[in-house]
Amino acid sequence: MGDRTHAHTGAAGRATAADGPASVRNVVLVGHSGSGKTTLVEALALTAGALNRAGRVEDGGTVSDHDEIERRRQRSVQLSLVPVEWRGHRVNLLDTPGYADFVGELRAGLRAADAALFVVSAAQEADAVAGTARAAWEECAAVGMPRAIVVTHLDTARTSFDEMTRVCGRLFGGDDPDAVLPLYLPVRGPEGPDGHARLTGLTGLLTQRVLDYSSGERTERPPAPDRRAPLLEARNRLVEGIIAESEDETLMDHYLGGGDIAVETLVEGLERAVARASFHPVLTAAPAVDGARQGVGTVELLDLVTRGFPSPLERALPSVTTPEGAPRAVPVCDPEAPLVAEVVKTSSDPYVGRVCLVRVFSGTLRAEDTVHVRGHGLTDPDHPARPFHDADVRVGALTSPFGGQQRPLDECVAGDLACVSRLGGAETGDTLSPAGDPLLIEPWTMPDPLLPLAVRAHGKADEDKLSHGLARLVAEDPTMRLEQNPDTGQLVLWCMGEAHTDVALERLRSRYGVQVDAVPHLVPLRETFASRTVGRGRHVKQSGGHGQYAVCEIEVEPLPPGAGIEFVDRVVGGSVPRQFISSVEKGVRAQAARGLATGHPLVDVRVTLLDGKSHSVDSSDAAFQTAGALALREAAAGTRVQLLEPVAEIHVLVLDAYVGAVMSDLAGRRGRVVGTEQESGERTRIRAEVPETEIGRYAVDLRALTHGTGRFDRAYARHEPMPSQLAERLREREENHASGT
Structure with missing residues (x-):
């Protein structure tokens, strides 16, 4: 982290953490879309010697060569790992x-x-950055993640490092800018x-030396x-x-008192403050140009990572229990302890099959070891046990990825x-532990997907592959949820947003060879009677032999x-003979389930059997x-059959500036807004009840309305009568659909 020059050594994949956990640094790059995270990864890999000066790995690819969908979209859509070696780490x-x-x-x-x-x-623009960046920053803060800020694209016209630093202080500093x-x-x-002024170097505020990359x-x-x-003014504040x-x-x-403080003392204090997430230094970086070996600021970033960021030894282990829920004490990051590891990401490779990215929290994972794989679906009553989620599995090859x-x-x-x-069938979030001693790591929370995508197989050939492909998608991505709606009969894939649904459909097509059609998502409606009424059912048929005779009122x-x-x-x-009373009830309930006026189930009525007639031979x-x-x-x-629509109770969390909109x-x-509550960070929580027919795309619309800052959750509240004009419009639409017009 100091402003020292030194030689760099090593290449990606060669480091095996031979010095143990103290030599490992696990660093996640977080930021808004288009901030330059992948470009920064490549610049760091070049400086660390993992790429040649042309920015290529040995096979001619780059570190971003991970997924065909990403290359086609020119946007990262999944977590990727790039290991490099720097100063023995x-x-x-x-x-x-x-x-x-x-x-x-x-x-x-x-x-x-x-x-x-x-x-x-x-x-x-600062406003464009504010929404998504603040949400991502809060994700980091929620887990107590130490952070440093990297400002990119300073070689673009009309950019200001000072202005961006002020914006970051306002957005991320909270009460302490x-x-x-x-x-x-x-x-x-x-x-x-x-109009561009290329970034040529940095001035270290602690050492007051210029680091020239020109x-x-x-x-x-x-x-x-x-x-x-x-320089002195900025240094004093730092x-x-x-x-x-x-x-x-x-x-x-x-x-x-006017005394000087040694640079080494300041660096040590800075490193400790960064490691405990109480101070967030701002740096800048730019990729190498004209065949240079180093990008501006990349050496400083790698020094910060290895000297200022904590090692795995300093991270508390997530809670570990036995499958029965009993707490289990596990040594923190001890390579000699029993294995406790977690699948943090699963993906499919066309040649290798399912590949799991695993974080080892304790113990050592070796190729060809036999381990126990257990998933949380076994303990969740809403998700029954799935194959291979409570079994001993022999580990395949261990690899370190780099590009392709x-x-x-x-x-x-x-x-x-x-x-x-x-x-085996390991999925994201599964725990790996010693065979014969199964354990469970407390899962991390995942947001509830709120955008429904109803799908059906495009053709007969796709029907057999559809359920397998969707199951694999959900296994790889816990933010997807698959639902077979019992009321509408639709197969619904719940996603986080439109880009998420597009990627899901593309993966089904390219990875699993399944063509699907997206169809309108149906909301489960109900029917009920608007007033008291009576009815008579007469079923009389004579056709040789035993006939059919039944009358009920x-x-x-x-x-x-x-x-x-x-x-x-x-x-x-x-x-009505006693043995046929239950028969009438069966007929009534079966017809209620099929619906009456619009084909939606009938609910919330009392049916009273008053009278009837029977025949000694023909009744049945x-x-x-x-x-x-x-x-x-x-x-x-x-009477009038009233259409009922489901109403959801939603909680919307938005910045105060967007409450009115x-x-x-x-x-x-x-x-109907039923209440508002003031939250921290100049935000308001709005509690409202909204018909579900009106919020099918609310996950997308709210994001657009609040510049990406709004969030909401929903829960079913009840069914309520639909306004008559809307119900009539829906009946006409369904009748036209049934007649093909």
């Missing part, structure tokens, strides 16, 4: 997508990492004819005389910020990451919401079931 760089739809990949990266480089682009301060100041070259090699020199005053975070209370007294290559490893020690093939009256179907027997005198169970159904249909003809939008969706 194995640095695992975890590149995450910046788009909000792929927050599941971000959370997986946070689980696998011990610190974060938070990347922001100076080329984007001095917790976000620059560690280096950028040095720019002369402005070119295109020649393609990193050299040091003193700052120009006209830069000393602003020193005060470091001292304020220091655990040594004598430093502030010494500083205020997979470099073999003999073992993966505590604190490190590796890709594992042939791990019923009364139907509406009940309060949620009452369901209630059947009452008030027959006197035996006009089937005849009275038919009569019961006919009686209910005749009763429906005598969100509440107006909810009113336009026939929503």
